[in-house]
Amino acid sequence: MTPPGKTVTRVFADFLDQLATDKSIDPSVLSRLRETILVKSEIDPGAIREALFPKEKPS
Amino acid sequence: MIHIEFLSINNFRGIKRLDLSLGQQSFGICGNNGTGKSGVVDAIEFALTGNITRLTGKGMHGVSVKEHGPHVDSWEEPEKSVVILKAFFPDLKKTATIERCMRKPQDVKVSPPDADVLKAVAVLAEHPEFALSRREILKYVLTAPGDRSKAVQELLKINDVEVLRASLKKVVNTCKSEMENAEMNAESARNRLMAALRVEELKSDLILKAVNQRRKTLGLEALSVLEKDTTLKDGLATAGGAAKKGMDKKTALGELEKLGKLLLEDPPELSKSISKIVSTLVEFEKNPILIKNLRRQAFLTKGLDFIIEASCPFCDMKWGIEELKAHVLKKIKEAVNAVKAKEAMAGDVLRVRKVAGELDFLLGVAEGYGKTLSVPDGLFGGWRLALRDLSAQLESLDDVTAARSALKKGWHQVPDEGRKVLTLIEGKVKELPELSKEEEARDFLTVCQERLEHYRQEKRRHSALTEHHSLAVKAFAVYGKSSESVLKGLYQEVEADFSRYYRLINHEDESDFKGLLTPSLGSLGFEVNFFGRGMFPPGAYHSEGHQDGMGLCLYLALMKRIMGDQFTFAVLDDVLMSVDAGHRKEVCKLLKTEFPGTQFVFTTHDPVWLKHMVTEGMVNGKSVVHFRNWTVEGGPTVWDHKDLWTEISEDLEKDDVPGAAHDLRRSLEYVFHDLADGLRAKVEYRSGGIYDLGDILPPVCLVWEELMGKAIKSAESWEKGDKADALRKMLADFKEKYAKAQVERWPINKAVHYTEWANLQKEDFQTVVVAFHTLVDCFRCKECQAWVHVNPSRGQREILHCDCASFDYSLKSKPKEK
Numbered sequence: 001m002t003p004p005g006k007t008v009t010r011v012f013a014d015f016l017d018q019l020a021t022d023k024s025i026d027p028s029v030l031s032r033l034r035e036t037i038l039v040k041s042e043i044d045p046g047a048i049r050e051a052l053f054p055k056e057k058p059s
Numbered sequence: 060m061i062h063i064e065f066l067s068i069n070n071f072r073g074i075k076r077l078d079l080s081l082g083q084q085s086f087g088i089c090g091n092n093g094t095g096k097s098g099v100v101d102a103i104e105f106a107l108t109g110n111i112t113r114l115t116g117k118g119m120h121g122v123s124v125k126e127h128g129p130h131v132d133s134w135e136e137p138e139k140s141v142v143i144l145k146a147f148f149p150d151l152k153k154t155a156t157i158e159r160c161m162r163k164p165q166d167v168k169v170s171p172p173d174a175d176v177l178k179a180v181a182v183l184a185e186h187p188e189f190a191l192s193r194r195e196i197l198k199y200v201l202t203a204p205g206d207r208s209k210a211v212q213e214l215l216k217i218n219d220v221e222v223l224r225a226s227l228k229k230v231v232n233t234c235k236s237e238m239e240n241a242e243m244n245a246e247s248a249r250n251r252l253m254a255a256l257r258v259e260e261l262k263s264d265l266i267l268k269a270v271n272q273r274r275k276t277l278g279l280e281a282l283s284v285l286e287k288d289t290t291l292k293d294g295l296a297t298a299g300g301a302a303k304k305g306m307d308k309k310t311a312l313g314e315l316e317k318l319g320k321l322l323l324e325d326p327p328e329l330s331k332s333i334s335k336i337v338s339t340l341v342e343f344e345k346n347p348i349l350i351k352n353l354r355r356q357a358f359l360t361k362g363l364d365f366i367i368e369a370s371c372p373f374c375d376m377k378w379g380i381e382e383l384k385a386h387v388l389k390k391i392k393e394a395v396n397a398v399k400a401k402e403a404m405a406g407d408v409l410r411v412r413k414v415a416g417e418l419d420f421l422l423g424v425a426e427g428y429g430k431t432l433s434v435p436d437g438l439f440g441g442w443r444l445a446l447r448d449l450s451a452q453l454e455s456l457d458d459v460t461a462a463r464s465a466l467k468k469g470w471h472q473v474p475d476e477g478r479k480v481l482t483l484i485e486g487k488v489k490e491l492p493e494l495s496k497e498e499e500a501r502d503f504l505t506v507c508q509e510r511l512e513h514y515r516q517e518k519r520r521h522s523a524l525t526e527h528h529s530l531a532v533k534a535f536a537v538y539g540k541s542s543e544s545v546l547k548g549l550y551q552e553v554e555a556d557f558s559r560y561y562r563l564i565n566h567e568d569e570s571d572f573k574g575l576l577t578p579s580l581g582s583l584g585f586e587v588n589f590f591g592r593g594m595f596p597p598g599a600y601h602s603e604g605h606q607d608g609m610g611l612c613l614y615l616a617l618m619k620r621i622m623g624d625q626f627t628f629a630v631l632d633d634v635l636m637s638v639d640a641g642h643r644k645e646v647c648k649l650l651k652t653e654f655p656g657t658q659f660v661f662t663t664h665d666p667v668w669l670k671h672m673v674t675e676g677m678v679n680g681k682s683v684v685h686f687r688n689w690t691v692e693g694g695p696t697v698w699d700h701k702d703l704w705t706e707i708s709e710d711l712e713k714d715d716v717p718g719a720a721h722d723l724r725r726s727l728e729y730v731f732h733d734l735a736d737g738l739r740a741k742v743e744y745r746s747g748g749i750y751d752l753g754d755i756l757p758p759v760c761l762v763w764e765e766l767m768g769k770a771i772k773s774a775e776s777w778e779k780g781d782k783a784d785a786l787r788k789m790l791a792d793f794k795e796k797y798a799k800a801q802v803e804r805w806p807i808n809k810a811v812h813y814t815e816w817a818n819l820q821k822e823d824f825q826t827v828v829v830a831f832h833t834l835v836d837c838f839r840c841k842e843c844q845a846w847v848h849v850n851p852s853r854g855q856r857e858i859l860h861c862d863c864a865s866f867d868y869s870l871k872s873k874p875k876e877k
Binding site for chain 1: 217230541
């Protein structure tokens with residue numbers, strides 16, 4: 001049986017791989033995104049924002 | 060997944076006690092509406108998932124599984140409400156008993172508690188889609204693209220794809236808003252710096268010229284270059300003190316002059332922007348639903364973040380998290396026109412807000428000067444507050460009427476009291492003693508340095524937020540492309556299977572049928588070909604029965620995609636209600652040939668459909684249950700499991716010869732109709748379309764003899780002696796049985812009156828039953844129990860076979876050598 005989420009994981013992994021081809025993006029951003037989305041499975045706006053811009057202080 | 064062996068239902072929904080032996084075979088449940096069929100479906104779902112979808116869907120507020128799952132007489136004793144299911148796990152080759160009690164629906168008892176089985180049961184709980192009703196299946200076909208996308212994504216367990224898309228989009232929007240605000244702040248800081256420097260443009264040479272002029276006055280070394288960390292007042296502290304009162308008279312006068320100009324003149328393009336905003340706001344006022352939707356959209360968008368538990372964050376009403384999110388997203392989508400109108404005036408709103416911000420800023424500056432010069436402070440407070448309110452209202456559109464009214468009456472003009480205060484401040488600044496050149500230069504450098512630092516800070520912030528926005532936009536765009544590409548591939552597989560399944564069911568008239576699934580972000584378009592006339596929505600021209608067929612085919616294609624080879628169990632709850640008799644056979648064939656390893660549980664209120672399933676070999680005669688009626692105390696009353704021949708035998712045991720004869724004739728008519736079709740018998744045409752047994756039995760037997768003859772010749776021509784012998788034996792056996800049935804045919808003649816049956820002894824009729832039973836079995840495959848039929852269904856007959864190919868004889872002889 002295809003485990004629930006297999007396709008989702010594929011979509012997410014593909015997205016991160018595609019994003020990594022853009023050399024203008026800091027590798028640490030990609031690493032944080034990968035950790036947040038694939039490892040922690042956090043995909044809410046707050047988690048994504050934190051992964052993209054970790055140093056910013058809450059306004 | 061599983062095959063169900065046995066099901067025991069106790070005090071559950073409308074069922075007091077019911078045991079069903081499914082024997083890992085496909086199973087048919089028949090009964091009129093309200094006889095308890097769906098209770099069985101609910102019980103299977105409950106045993107496997109701990110939930111009953113029927114009680115938790117839309118419009119079921121106030122109803123819950125725990126409170127309303129038990130039988131109505133046991134609603135206070137949920138511990139008595141238990142479903143036990145014995146299942147075989149084909150991939151594990153293990154059997155286990157799964158038991159759930161309504162007292163704790165989420166607790167499942169598995170015995171033996173094998174680790175692999177426990178894992179498999181946990182996965183099953185994630186797949187409630189194995190049991191779907193006709194209504195649920197149709198929602199994949201007859202629904203808006205956005206809703207279909209969500210329904211299909213839920214089924215495919217890919218709804219998180221949409222969740223991440225929405226999150227990325229939200230980050231883009233937030234970044235955009237922050238970037239725009241930072242831009243406004245940076246521009247204000249820039250204007251303030253230019254005012255202090257008294258330059259028209261912020262260019263290095265102009266700045267250095269203005270600064271070095273003052274530095275020269277103070278005997279400081281000239282700055283040769285302006286870099287990002289250059290200090291304009293470098294060396295000033297040692298050259299003599301700080302600026303007096305933190306203000307520079309000339310700068311102050313310049314800023315007050317700028318404020319005065321801003322209050323007297325409309326900045327360029329501002330009037331046009333105001334007119335455009337006002338006319339949009341008038342539209343909003345005329346059409347309150349737009350603004351209502353817009354407000355709701357803002358509220359709901361914010362509310363989405365708060366849906367983190369299985370209840371509404373506003374009223375605590377119980378909801379499924381995903382269900383509530385889907386509900387809120389649907390409402391947000393309803394505001395699309397209002398959002399478009401708001402977006403169309405976004406540029407104008409930004410312009411007005413910038414001016415309002417600048418005005419607020421200069422008033423703040425003036426207020427600061429006033430404070431320094433002992434002018435009563437706080438006099439601009441109300442004015443500045445109104446400007447900020449207006450700016451906020453234009454952004455949120457909370458009070459359209461107030462915003463429009465403020466814009467129309469000249470919102471940025473100075474109030475009477477304000478003008479007096481400004482004049483007073485200006486007078487006080489002018490009264491300040493004229494400073495020495497050195498003092499003036501010192502104040503100039505101090506103020507310029509302060510403003511330069513502020514400008515640099517705001518510019519850095521703007522730059523950082525612009526980068527954030529750019530990264531967020533990039534991520535969103537890449538996600539859109541990559542997710543669409545993966546989903547497109549996935550939907551293409553589903554689309555191909557769906558189209559093939561549908562063609563199998565409707566091969567006679569829609570052999571070129573094709574369905575098209577078009578995914579795009581947030582929606583899934585679905586169109587089907589209608590007899591080569593073009594692609595249309597499924598509900599546009601196809602009949603209800605065809606739509607039912609599409610629903611089933613799409614469901615099967617999706618399940619195949621999710622489960623692959625392990626799609627071993629499915630409940631089709633009244634799914635094929637509208638499929639007509641002509642297509643039921645094909646549906647059975649589709650299920651048998653494409654999903655041979657799947658145990659289907661069917662429910663239907665149509666006993667004829669159930670018989671179709673039996674005669675097509677979809678379910679065997681023992682794998683059916685027929686609910687006769689239902690009472691609240693006892694639940695469904697079940698007819699005994701029996702096939703036609705058992706039923707007839709029981710009629711005879713009860714001396715009910717007319718009943719047995721009636722059953723036999725009706726069943727034979729149905730069987731021989733099917734055989735006539737499958738064997739392509741030549742039956743005399745009747746315009747009324749009604750054929751009784753006398754019309755169809757002889758042509759079927761005749762064509763059978765012809766086909767057997769052809770098959771013998773073919774086998775001989777290919778020198779397959781064994782096959783030819785077997786066929787000769789079958790033909791001889793058939794002829795004997797047919798002859799016997801001919802003799803015994805009169806008692807089941809339609810014209811025979813009931814009184815004649817009444818005179819017939821059961822022993823006599825038993826002979827008739829045996830004769831026809833043995834005759835009918837001649838047309839059936841001994842392995843798969845399906846009827847033997849001819850292929851193709853038109854043109855030259857080529858092969859005589861069954862579905863499983865155990866019975867398989869060519870009708871084409873070897874061409875003779877010339």
